[in-house]
Amino acid sequence: MKIELVNIHKRYGAVVANEGVNLTIAAGEIRGLLGENGAGKTTLMRILSGYTFADAGRILLDGVEHHPSSPADAIRVGVGMLHQDPMDVPQLSVLDNFGLGQSGGLYRRRRPMLASLEHLCQRFGFKLDPEAVVGSLTVGERQQLELARLLALGARTIILDEPTTGISAPQKALLFDALKHLAQEGLSVVFVSHKLDEVQSLCDSVTVLRKGRNVGELEAPFDADGLVHLMFGQQLPAGARPVVPIDGGALEVRQLSVRDHRLSLDGVDLHVRRGEVLGLAGLEGSGQQLLMQAIAGIVRPRAGSILLGTEDLAGRPYGAFRDRGVALVPAARLEEGMIPGLSLREHFALCHHCGHGLVLDWPAADSLTREQIAAFHIVGQPLTAVDKLSGGNQQRALLALLPAELTVLLLEHPTRGLDVSSAQWIWSNLLARRERGTALIFTSTDLDELLQYSDRIMVFSGGRVSAPVDAPTVTVQELGYLIGGRGL
Amino acid sequence: MKRSGVTQLALMLSPVVVTLLFATLILLAAGANPLEAFGNILAGAFGSAKKWGDIAVVMVPLALCAAGMLVTFAAGLWNIGVEGQIVAGALAATWVALGVQGPPWLILPLTLLAGAAGGAVLGVVIGALRTWGRVNEIFAGLGMNFVMVALTNYLIFGPWRPPDGATMSGTEPFPLAARMPMIGSSRASLVSIGLAVAALFIVYFLLRDTHWGLRLKAIGLNSAAAARMGINTHREMIVAFVVCGLMAGIAGSLQTTAVYFRLIPQVSGGYGYLSQLVVLLSGLRAVAVPLIVFFFGAVQVGSPRLELRMQLDSSLGGILQASMVLFFFLIKGWRQRLADRKERNA
Numbered sequence: 001m002k003i004e005l006v007n008i009h010k011r012y013g014a015v016v017a018n019e020g021v022n023l024t025i026a027a028g029e030i031r032g033l034l035g036e037n038g039a040g041k042t043t044l045m046r047i048l049s050g051y052t053f054a055d056a057g058r059i060l061l062d063g064v065e066h067h068p069s070s071p072a073d074a075i076r077v078g079v080g081m082l083h084q085d086p087m088d089v090p091q092l093s094v095l096d097n098f099g100l101g102q103s104g105g106l107y108r109r110r111r112p113m114l115a116s117l118e119h120l121c122q123r124f125g126f127k128l129d130p131e132a133v134v135g136s137l138t139v140g141e142r143q144q145l146e147l148a149r150l151l152a153l154g155a156r157t158i159i160l161d162e163p164t165t166g167i168s169a170p171q172k173a174l175l176f177d178a179l180k181h182l183a184q185e186g187l188s189v190v191f192v193s194h195k196l197d198e199v200q201s202l203c204d205s206v207t208v209l210r211k212g213r214n215v216g217e218l219e220a221p222f223d224a225d226g227l228v229h230l231m232f233g234q235q236l237p238a239g240a241r242p243v244v245p246i247d248g249g250a251l252e253v254r255q256l257s258v259r260d261h262r263l264s265l266d267g268v269d270l271h272v273r274r275g276e277v278l279g280l281a282g283l284e285g286s287g288q289q290l291l292m293q294a295i296a297g298i299v300r301p302r303a304g305s306i307l308l309g310t311e312d313l314a315g316r317p318y319g320a321f322r323d324r325g326v327a328l329v330p331a332a333r334l335e336e337g338m339i340p341g342l343s344l345r346e347h348f349a350l351c352h353h354c355g356h357g358l359v360l361d362w363p364a365a366d367s368l369t370r371e372q373i374a375a376f377h378i379v380g381q382p383l384t385a386v387d388k389l390s391g392g393n394q395q396r397a398l399l400a401l402l403p404a405e406l407t408v409l410l411l412e413h414p415t416r417g418l419d420v421s422s423a424q425w426i427w428s429n430l431l432a433r434r435e436r437g438t439a440l441i442f443t444s445t446d447l448d449e450l451l452q453y454s455d456r457i458m459v460f461s462g463g464r465v466s467a468p469v470d471a472p473t474v475t476v477q478e479l480g481y482l483i484g485g486r487g488l
Numbered sequence: 489m490k491r492s493g494v495t496q497l498a499l500m501l502s503p504v505v506v507t508l509l510f511a512t513l514i515l516l517a518a519g520a521n522p523l524e525a526f527g528n529i530l531a532g533a534f535g536s537a538k539k540w541g542d543i544a545v546v547m548v549p550l551a552l553c554a555a556g557m558l559v560t561f562a563a564g565l566w567n568i569g570v571e572g573q574i575v576a577g578a579l580a581a582t583w584v585a586l587g588v589q590g591p592p593w594l595i596l597p598l599t600l601l602a603g604a605a606g607g608a609v610l611g612v613v614i615g616a617l618r619t620w621g622r623v624n625e626i627f628a629g630l631g632m633n634f635v636m637v638a639l640t641n642y643l644i645f646g647p648w649r650p651p652d653g654a655t656m657s658g659t660e661p662f663p664l665a666a667r668m669p670m671i672g673s674s675r676a677s678l679v680s681i682g683l684a685v686a687a688l689f690i691v692y693f694l695l696r697d698t699h700w701g702l703r704l705k706a707i708g709l710n711s712a713a714a715a716r717m718g719i720n721t722h723r724e725m726i727v728a729f730v731v732c733g734l735m736a737g738i739a740g741s742l743q744t745t746a747v748y749f750r751l752i753p754q755v756s757g758g759y760g761y762l763s764q765l766v767v768l769l770s771g772l773r774a775v776a777v778p779l780i781v782f783f784f785g786a787v788q789v790g791s792p793r794l795e796l797r798m799q800l801d802s803s804l805g806g807i808l809q810a811s812m813v814l815f816f817f818l819i820k821g822w823r824q825r826l827a828d829r830k831e832r833n834a
Contacts, residue, residue: 298716322718330716339710350702351717358698 001062001078001156001188002027003048008057010043017043018054019212025157027062030179030189032203034231038445040212041192045159048190049081050074061157075101080155084162084285085262086142090135094128098149120148124178139262140171147178158182159190164198165285165462166262176202194231194283195461196224196484228480232447248274249309250439251295251408256304256314258294263287263463268304270458270468272408272439277431278468279454280443282483286460288443292410295441296328297321308407325407331416331443333394340387344380344397345369351401376400377425392422399429409433411442415449427453447476461485499823503816510811511804520800529805532793533786541674545747546759546785547778548680549574552739553763554770554777555687556732561772562695563728564708569614569629571760573607573733575636577740579643580606582659582751585666585744586648592665596679599666599745600738607737608730610636615726625729633760641753648751658752668746677746687735692774694731704728736760765813784809 003025010018018040025031033041046052048059050068059067061077068074071081088097095110098117114130121128126144134142143163150158158179164172179189179202193199199206200222208216208230216230253270265287272278280288293299295306297318305312308324330336338347348354349365369382376396380389386397395418402409414430415423431453434440444450450457456468459482466482508526515522533539553570560567580602588595610632617628643659650660668677695701706714707721715721743755766784770776791805 318715319718328716335710336713336716339706339713341709342706346702346705349699350706350719353699358700360697360699360702362697 001186002060003079003157003188003190004058004060004063005044005048006058006060008044008047008059009055010040010047010052011055016212018047018057021057021209021212021214023207023214025188025190027188028183028186029205030183030191030203032199032206033190033192033209034194034199034206034227035209036194036231036445036447038211039209039231041209042161044209045081045161045190045192048074048157049079049159051081072101075150075153075155078154078156079159080150080153080157081159082143082146082150082161082163084165086139086146088134088142088146090133092134093130094132094134094137094145095130097134097145098130098152101149101153116152117148120151124148124181125174126178138167138171140167140175143167143175144171147175151182155187157188157190159192161192162194162283162285163191164193164195172198194484196222196227196481196486198485199227200224224481224484224486225477228477228484232476232480250274250276250437252305252307253295254305254307256291256294256301256306258290258299258301258304260290260299263290265290265463265465268465272441274437274439275434277434277440277442277453277455279450279457279471280441280460281445281447281450281457281479282460284445287463287465288460289412291460291465292328292412292441292443295321295408296326296410298328325403325405326410327402327406327408328410329395329398329402329412329414331412333391333398334387337398338386338394338401341385343383343385344373344378344389345382347386347397347401348372372400376429392418395422395426396429399426405436406433406438408439408441411440413444414442415444415446423449447479450479451476459483499819503812503819506815506819507808507812510815511808514804514807515800518800520798525794525798525800525804528793528797529787529790531790533790538674539789541671541676542789543782543785544674544676544681546788547781548676548684548746549739549743549757549759550763550766550781550784551684551777552687552735552742553760554766554781555684555691555774556735557763557767558691558695558770558772558774558777559704560728560732561767562701562708563704563725564711565618565625565725565728567614567629567729567732568626568760568764569610569632569729570732570736570763571756571758572629572633572636573610573736574740574743574756574760575633575640576606576610576733577603577737578606578744578751578755579636579640579740580737581741581744582643582648582662585662586659589663590665592667595665596668596745599741600683603737603739603741604734605737607733607735607740609733610737611729611731611733612726615729618729619722619725637753640751640755644751644753656753658748658750658755660750662745662749666745667749668742670746675747677742680742680746683738683742687738688774688777691735695774700724700727762809765809769813769816 005021005023008018008021021040021044035041047054050071050073058065066077068077068079089100095114095117099113117130126148128141128145134145163175183189191203204220206218206222206227207214208227210231210233218226249271251272253268256268257266259265268291282288290299294301297313297316297320301314304314306314313320334340345365348369349360352368354361354365354368366382373380376399378393378396378400380393386394389397415426418426430440451471454471457471457474458468459466459479461483462485512522515525533543553574557567557570581599584595584599584602588598614625614628614632617623618625645654648659668679670677703719703724706719707724711721739759740756743757744751748755762784766777766780769780787805787808791802794800794804795802
């Protein structure tokens with residue numbers, strides 16, 4: 001199926017996701033779509049697969065203009081998308097999931113569905129038990145099921161968003177074979193990825209997006225240097241960094257193993273000194289969050305130690321980490337960090353315990369809140385509900401709510417979605433903490449931010465972790481290779 | 489959005505007006521004169537001084553349970569088990585009333601303490617099921633309600649049956665030392681009314697001015713973030729069920745010592761379920777509870793007169809109470825939708 005996306009524009013508020021993107025994919029072609037986080041890849045594919053609408057632009061499928069109004073509409077015209085996290089119903093069986101979205105009468109006929117599933121599995125070498133509960137499957141198997149489901153629904157274009165994160169090497173080989181077969185039969189495939197090796201071994205051609213724009217198209221064979229250059233652009237000169245004495249150990253991690261439903265990190269060693277800033281680079285969902293949550297005591301590691309001073313806290317409850325001055329500022333501010341519906345004053349009263357014993361001292365909470373609002377330049381009143389604050393002000397409030405003295409401060413994307421001046425303010429505040437001896441560990445997908453503020457950078461790619469590299473000497477090119485999974 | 493006081497009042501009263509219209513339609517369909525019916529309810533509720541005492545008898549358990557449920561609702565918990573907590577309080581109070589001999593000044597406080605403890609114990613059970621057992625509190629509470637009804641029947645027909653044989657009318661009457669004093673010749677007790685008022689004040693204070701109340705609100709609005717802030721969410725949830733149980737247990741205790749003077753099979757009188765409606769209507773504000781329980785009490789006391797005077801079924805009272813809640817939420821949801829649409833168009 002031939003896909004033409006013409007001059008696609010899409011904004012989310014002030015954020016430009018796509019700005020005049022053109023993309024043409026021939027029938028039978030496997031096209032790689034590359035770019036940093038926030039480059040606009042996922043938005044573009046969500047527009048094509050009906051999850052969202054473009055503000056402007058045209059979509060032509062086999063030469064006919066059609067703007068999918070929903071995922072169901074997209075699949076009806078033959079466009080199916082495989083998401084990074086499987087979008088299935090984990091409680092149902094493989095066969096039930098396979099049948100979801102199929103049209104037909106009231107009565108669900110089991111036998112033809114079973115035959116169709118078995119036929120598809122046989123064709124691609126997938127081994128799926130139709131009666132197994134989907135929740136018990138590996139991510140790779142769930143992906144196979146989803147692919148089979150989309151094909152059974154008549155997909156003639158398959159979009160895959162970072163499909164190889166969290167699946168095993170044999171599953172990856174099987175997936176790539178299946179995609180190559182499908183392309184030979186005339187299906188078009190869009191492969192959204194950041195992994196250079198995979199793009200090189202699978203794709204016929206590659207489109208690179210940067211900051212919402214199409215910055216280049218290449219035909220196989222690809223030159224890795226050229227791809228990295230297109231993806232990350234030129235290195236900015238690093239800003240002057242205040243010299244802070246880094247002394248003594250703040251945190252030591254030894255042979256840490258931690259996993260969630262998708263990823264596993266194994267054998268991570270890390271030594272962070274007082275006053276040091278450690279940046280965690282890599283595409284989102286490559287394991288950075290998992291490591292931070294383990295260090296904050298939110299996720300229990302399977303093995304290894306987390307030493308604060310001489311004390312091993314691995315396996316201890318979250319409160320033990322808090323008591324020793326470890327705090328995490330989450331990226332999901334209103335989901336994990338604050339309580340929508342409660343005011344700023346109520347937040348300060350909760351976190352700083354104004355008053356004695358049982359009774360709250362509201363006047364004290366009020367004056368504390370006013371002080372902090374002034375000190376952190378929060379645009380809001382003590383009685384403003386936190387969910388009514390802008391993102392930048394929520395982030396300032398989160399920082400204001402932290403205890404004054406911390407040993408280790410972990411931050412997920414501390415400046416994501418903030419304007420430049422807010423981001424600068426946040427960093428000046430964080431660097432002041434560092435001067436008081438707090439070790440900072442932060443994730444970011446912005447290489448400039450990582451290079452500007454980190455002393456050392458660790459790169460994550462699909463659950464693998466690089467040794468920390470010194471930020472002042474590393475180049476964007478080298479980081480790009482590491483993020484692309486080379487040299488890990 | 490600022491609104492004038494008049495508009496605010498009109499919006500608040502709109503569910504009442506719609507409910508009355510709805511009831512009028514039902515009455516017309518039944519071939520009755522609506523004005524006559526409403527008049528009869530009013531006369532039934534306020535016709536004599538004694539009626540005010542009857543209304544208070546309904547208001548007390550409703551207010552006590554509503555006060556308790558304001559606490560669990562604040563923590564985002566739907567404590568259906570309040571009905572069972574009333575029964576637990578009644579059973580504990582009966583155990584004291586039938587088993588302990590002594591003067592009233594000793595027995596009556598003991599029945600109240602026992603009742604509070606009974607409700608609290610059930611609160612621990614429901615809370616533990618919810619937190620450690622990961623059983624949804626609605627199922628835990630509903631299950632315990634059935635258990636408590638079965639336990640009541642077992643006790644009435646077993647260990648606590650009267651000497652002259654067990655009947656559905658309950659245990660033998662309590663000794664005089666285990667009966668609350670009444671106000672004059674009415675059925676209302678000053679102790680009961682005092683406890684209900686105190687419970688509402690205590691809950692109002694707990695939720696507004698204590699660290700614990702603020703922690704409960706935080707848990708109710710976002711338990712994940714509350715846990716990240718270092719709040720022991722499991723412990724606070726269990727304590728919330730316990731506090732609710734204390735109040736429901738006192739209500740149950742009073743049902744035996746101040747209303748029926750014995751343990752009867754349906755001792756809770758459905759007040760646990762009815763009080764859920766009270767709390768929903770109050771918008772989780774303690775200050776609104778007295779007015780609502782007064783309305784519920786008046787309807788409850790007034791509607792039997794429909795049957796006596798007009799040969800209508802007295803269940804019209806129940807229809808009024810329940811449809812009021814439905815219209816309240818319908819109108820609330822409809823206003824929300826209008827506001828959303830306005831925001832989208834802006």
